Amino acid sequence: MDEPTWYEIHVKSHLDDSLAPAFAGMAIRYKAPDETILCGPLADQAALHGVLMRIRDLALPLLVVKRIAAPQTENSGR
8 A cells, every 4th residue: 555645735824723624634833924834644646636625715825835755753664
């Protein structure tokens, strides 16, 4: 089974943590008072497009979408 791909998505807005479930459970962090970073794994391209459609539906200005390396865990490398 393929591992999910990790993404970091920046939007120009301050999102509330309660919206995390609407974004496939991605973690919400803040870069500035008016910039939010969504970060986490997405199962496939369809999941990525779903998140991007939610961003569009909320009329949030999209700043950055980038693929990132999965965080290292203590069990990595076995």
